[in-house]
Amino acid sequence: VYGGESSSDGAVVWGFDPNAAEAVGDDIVSLVQESGADGVDIELQPGDEDTGARRETYTNLLEAGETQPDLFLMDSGWVNVFIQRGHIANLSEELDESELSTVEDEYFERFTATTRDPGNGDLYGIPMFPDYPTMQYRKDYAREAGYGESDFEEWATEPMTWAEWAEVTQEIVEASDAEYGLATQWDQYEGTACCTWNEVMSSFGGAYFGGRDNVLGPVGDRPVTVDEPEFIEGLRMMRTFVADEADDHTLEDEYPLSLATSDITSWTEEDARTAILNGDAAMQRNWPYAINLNVADADDPLPVEDYGAMPIPYGVPEEEAAQPGTGGTTAALGGWHLVLNPNSERKEEALEVIRATMTDEFNLGMFDLWGWVPPKPALFDADEVQQADPMGNYMDTLRVAGENAMPRPVTPVWTNQSSLIAEEVNLAVAGDKAPDQAAADLQSGLEDIEEQG
């Protein structure tokens, strides 16, 4: 019945982010075509929203030698695995020298590095956008608590401590319609381990593996530094935010209770985003796309004037951090790359698309459309960026976040470790397990995994 292998004859198929594809898919396609790939048919194929699930689908596809999709959007967290397996095309061989040097010269090299073969430095993907979370908040609510533009301006670039932030938030909640202060993702899943908790932990001067330098290894030869006071302190703070009542494990003297809804322990990004959009939450920790969506593309968006962003608060300044390279405001470094399917039957067109995405025009356009932060430092200060609507309004905050980005601890054992981390951290914050117990259990669990490689 289905005679041909593909339904989208002639089109370059691009495995894509489902939210973006649904909201602004057509615009993105036009943007690519206008950026130099005119004449190329492009079809965006939405994948799983959950990054882990999307990785598994792509793994199967590429392992099976499928010819489609021709292009993939891949999380900077797992491109490396595909490079190791030889599943994606080596762009160093596919692209011209000049194009390669563009990547070398114009892109954030720290971000680009995640798409290179660590062995020989070959390039396997074109960075699309780095992703840094911010603390987004309802200015309208804040105004009701008596805060004004000057405060907002200060908040946009000056990170607060968690205690300060909590106080402010508490005030806002009390003064406004908000039901609670903080919305974030804290389910048992990758996002908690790689990002939300990683940020809190780092801001308290903690780290999973003894500091920033050990994030990417060497597995087995690095300390596990989980059962440490700063780690437990961070957990207790989060527990306090969620807890209804004080108990042995809450820090009710330093932080308000019930600042966050206890529901966050089942939440992922979208739950948090809708919570602030609905007006339930005063603040939300989320990625830039949430800004774009909430102020522009959602069904019932908030006006830009009412939506603010600030860097994630911190527990201890960098100087006081127990683990090297941590402390201060921390944003988990996410981001996505564009990679090429080596089996593609439309390699030429696909490469054309790749080239189009390397243009400034595309980068700026995507920032405007969907809030993809340009992967090129030069563009950060570009007028177009500053003037982009609505994202331009949040550039300052994003820059601060970018400067304080913490890469993910992605190693071959990370999958096992992350599920363990997510589980323990989730339980501790939900109050199902004492934070120190969770830390201790996690310590031994991670050590086991480290040992066994």
Add this chain to the structure above:
Amino acid sequence: MSNVPEPEPAHEPAQPSTDDEDRGPLERWTRGVIEDSEKRSRLYRALFYVVTIFFLVTTLFPFYWLLVLALTPNGLIQQGNWAVSLPAVGEVPFPAPQGFNPAAFLEVFQQVPFHLYVFNSFVLATMTTLIVLVLASLAGYVFGRLEFPGRGLMMLAVLAISYFPPAAFLIPLFDAFLGNAVTLPFLGIELFTPPRLVNTPGSMIMPMSALFLPLAIFILTTFYSQIPDGLEDAARVEGTTRLGALVRVIMPLSAPGVATAAVLTFISVYNEYFFSSIMALQNEPDQWSPLVGGILSYQTQYTTDFNLMAAASIVGVLPMLILVVFAQEKIVSGLTDGALKE
């Protein structure tokens, strides 16, 4: 008339004699029920309806819940207030539709080409069911009606296949269906190179047949073994072969069993997604991905559009509902009417 003393120590023993005094209304009622067949049958009927309604409510409630979700605009769902205030009782947590947004169903169709997925599911399920029925009937006949050395062992072997998590079959099958050479395990001797079967019905039907075969075999074995030998004998004397008797007499007579095996297999395949989601590499309809693949990809792509998810689920269930309504009438109750002689 029976003034003749009872010749045997016990005819039918009498009902335990009842002394009538000092009985509460409940006891009287109970006794009334015990003694009065009219009352008893009324009680049975009442009990029967209570039980039936209980089953109906419990099985249907989740569907009602889906419907409520689908009809409620997503914004309202997220506020999550399902309390319904009842007079006298107060607030009762019970989901009632808040707002009315049938557009969700249309929206779902815009996203997912359900008709294609449903078509795939039907093709896969029908073919698998046919294969399973044929093979399981043979096996059921063999195991249920023949005596031969190795019978118990063969049955155990067939059964043992179902002990394994489906994942245990996956890698080698996936490899083979990709068109990689099949090699003899442990020895590494290359046997043959199969054609590339991924994204075709074959890659799903074969493993699914094997997966659902044991259940069907066991069902049919049980049913076939209960058909009296006399009927098979009669058929054979009339001129059928042993297999002819199977097809013409044993299978029709085991129709409840055959129908059940068929329905179970069909539904299982229709709902299967482990193999199909992997063999249909991208859950695309043109890769023979079944309905579940479509719904699943929908679910995973839009994790907070609860109303859409619910609507998609309802849409996914509808074909099955229709099938069950009509097929069960044809298959199952047709037989019941034959068997029920009252």
Add this chain to the structure above:
Amino acid sequence: MSTEDQTSGPVRESRRSGPAVAITRWIENLGETAFAYLLLSPIIVLLSVVALYPLLRTFELSLYQNVLTDPEFVGFGNYVELLTGEANSRFPGSTTFLPSVSVDGTFPFVHFGGLLRSALAVTIIFTAVSVFFETLIGFGQALVLDQDFRGRRWVRTAIIIPWAIPIVIQGMMFFLMFHPTAGFLTDPLADWGIVQANNTLNDPASSLLIISVADIWKTSAFMALLILAGLQSIDRSLYDVAKVAGASKWQQFKLITFPLVLPTLGIAVLFRTIAAMRIYGLIDSVSNCSTVPSLSCMVVSTFNTNRGLASAVAFVTAGVIGIAVMGVIYQQYKEGF
């Protein structure tokens, strides 16, 4: 001489020539054993190709360490690691389920350390609870459906339809019912102390309960369908005999209905037990494998990271299931299986 032969018109099979007839005749003349194996041959072929071969390969895989990156033959190393608890850290849910009752070291070789213990415990508890209630409810439903009453058709449809729901939808339903935002059941049930109020679907006990209920909701229909089929193939005249012999409704059930559907019931319980012990999809869609770590969960969650170990778990799972259903099989065997 046969008059049958003399009649014109009909084509007698034995008269028709050609290989088909010869084959039919050859088959018909086979001894019982040969005939049995002949009929089984297509199944044997199919199962060898799509079941036996993969299983052998998988078994081979289980003797290697992590085939994807550096295949290294380790013999039964994976199994040893699994049984001694050394591999625990590779699995989700290693420390959470059940308060840790330490039985470490009570056996010379096998340490029932956290993981295998929780996975076993989860699997067995889930299986026992769900199969028990499914059988009970399924039997009840079958008895209802076996009656003749107005609207039976609709009741039957209603009862069967949960079985027709894909697991992903079923999981979605129950997930949403307990979803902190969209759901409505958490609070009332938590008030009754049945489930945990917060983080419900990340709480092992609550999740296990919810998953069991979800499974019972769906799979009772499977039981009902099978048992109903068994009920319907009972010769109705036996009831006449029993009635006249003085059997009450209950006695008819106990002495006629029950023993006669017992073989079918046995099959139903057998297969439900097997399926329940392989529970995975529902866990994944309602809760997650860290919270409710079943045996199959262990297979799936290690699948992409360590195939050798995953394969070993698959075989251990099969072994556990084999042991668990031995009782039922023996019962069936006695019944003449």
Add this chain to the structure above:
Amino acid sequence: MARVTLDNVTKRYEDVVAVDDMNLEIEDGEFVTLVGPSGCGKSTTMETIAGLTKPTEGTIRIGDADVTTLPPKDRGVAMVFQNIALFPHMDVYDNISFGLRLRKYNEEEIDQRVDRAAEIVQLEGMLDRMPDELSGGQQQRVAIARAIVREPAVFLMDEPLANLDAKLRVHMRTELQRLHKQLDTTIIYVTHDQAEAMTMSDRIAVINNGRLQQIAPPLECYNEPANLFVAGFIGSPSMNFVEGELTANGLTTEHFDIAFDPADLEGASIGDTVTMGVRPEDIYRTDAAQSLPTASAPIDATTDVLEPMGDEIFVYLSLDDGGAGATMTSEQAASAANQLLMSVDPDAAIDEDDDVSVVLDRSKIHLFDAASGEALVHGLDELTTGPATGAESAESAGSAGSAGGQRE
């Protein structure tokens, strides 16, 4: 009290009336046999009594109680089913003890009763066989044993001996009769075996097309059948029927006349068509009938076919020369106008195609109204041989040869 009473019981299936307005009163302790052609409604009647089928109309009483709506288990009846219906999942012992176990008899009592029943039906030593390991007759005996162990007030037995050999059948009959006496139970019995019906029953109920034709003691049914149907049905081989016209001199048939005074005949008048019936054993060769005081006038015939049966020989007599086909048999002979079936002693010297002269025993001649089939008279010996007005009326019926005569 185990009187069984059926009042206007009717059982209708969609398009079939299986039992049609049946009224039956069976006394306590009576042994009543239902007989009738296949499909006439015997089993259905039994089923309504047992409570397995609700009658479409009418009421059923057992003892003094109206049991029409009572479930079978409360009616105190035991039944042997025509289709045997053994429980396939129980061995012989369990099948037989089924009813006792239901009533929670103690083990010993059960054992004892089962042993006794097994002995009665001669199945000792087969108690642990499964039903499918038994021969047809053995299965039937298990079914009987299953009913008799219970010793209830009413037994319903639907062709319980159909699959047993003659000897065993005789044995079972005796046993059933003894049981009947011992337990003083009411037995309602269906059989196709006339000997059985004759020897065992207190009364026989003849049913046709769902309607009761006659209920009477066996010999009364045999000797004084209420109508043509009963006359033809009871007795094997069947009664010979010859149609004729009632004349002033008696009966005139195509081939012979029987002389009597029709005025003595109630319910019929001259000119009516009546059917004469006579049983094969009531036809004698004229030469052997000297001792018969009530012989009719001799009739000439030709012997057609002889059917030796061991203890008797059936002789097919042809009344006209055309003769019947050689293959004509008792059944056809009984109704064919030109044929008579006669039974003679096995030693009788008789050959095929002999010319013989036969007489009928007038005391055994039955007359029926041809239209309604109702019996008019049984035995013409009480009637005068001619019209009452005639001088010959004084003539003794005893004078053989004078009463009526051969006509060609």
Add this chain to the structure above:
Amino acid sequence: MARVTLDNVTKRYEDVVAVDDMNLEIEDGEFVTLVGPSGCGKSTTMETIAGLTKPTEGTIRIGDADVTTLPPKDRGVAMVFQNIALFPHMDVYDNISFGLRLRKYNEEEIDQRVDRAAEIVQLEGMLDRMPDELSGGQQQRVAIARAIVREPAVFLMDEPLANLDAKLRVHMRTELQRLHKQLDTTIIYVTHDQAEAMTMSDRIAVINNGRLQQIAPPLECYNEPANLFVAGFIGSPSMNFVEGELTANGLTTEHFDIAFDPADLEGASIGDTVTMGVRPEDIYRTDAAQSLPTASAPIDATTDVLEPMGDEIFVYLSLDDGGAGATMTSEQAASAANQLLMSVDPDAAIDEDDDVSVVLDRSKIHLFDAASGEALVHGLDELTTGPATGAESAESAGSAGSAGGQRE
């Protein structure tokens, strides 16, 4: 050629030998009836012939071909099963036409044949009923129709008429016989109805305990039973047996003697215990036996119980004064030494508790070796009434009353 031959066929179930070394040769076109007690192996024998059961030992041939391993469908046999075995999921038409449809007859031919068969079994108009809507007898008729439409070379019929009423049975017998003649088929038939066996068969095969006892034409089995078993089995009521000792004067039993010359008796000598057998109809009241040339010496007896059967009366004679219990019946009477069963005319003037004198028909007296049961002689009229050496040897056997006499 449809000769059916069984050579040393044995069928053993675990602990039961159902058929024991059976040798049977049935000619093409022959009608053979298997009779024997319940459970003797008749059905099993049929099943081996049909191919439904593989014999444990021995070979079966149909025509000239060894069919021992041939599947049933290729044996060209049709069978009526004892348990009827209608296909419950097919209506009557489909049941009857099953075999024809399998053989792909064209519709018209099928219709025609089914109609004809339905007519034969009198089931016209019931073709669209389901089996469970039929009475027992109707079901059985469907089973017969299913077999006869096929018109095969060999018919196997296992009690095909057991559930039919006497009239229908007679009809069916005729039809089967006509079919037999018309189609010239071989028919192997099982029945418990002696009349059926007698009238229909070319030969009767008597089986006991899985072993063939005698195969012979019906009257031969009746008149010259090969052994005690056959003698007792064939004939209803059963033959009277009295055990006695062979003396020089003939047979001496407890209550009477029969005079003959034992030297004429092959296979037995003086002093041996022999069993005498005489059928009820071969016992006469002395006064009614004047015409009997071969009467034995009169025996005094008392009538016990009378059992009127319609066309005859069974009289239980007690030879000693002790008398038997009133409930003793034919079966017991036949084997009890002090009892004889006699059948008399229904008109006979006979009462209970009368003293009567009876004679036996010497020409119908059978002697059997008591130990082996083998028949020694059938009819003593050919033997001299006394020892050959005695002067009386010349005495004619015709002189009634002189041969033997009463003993007390």
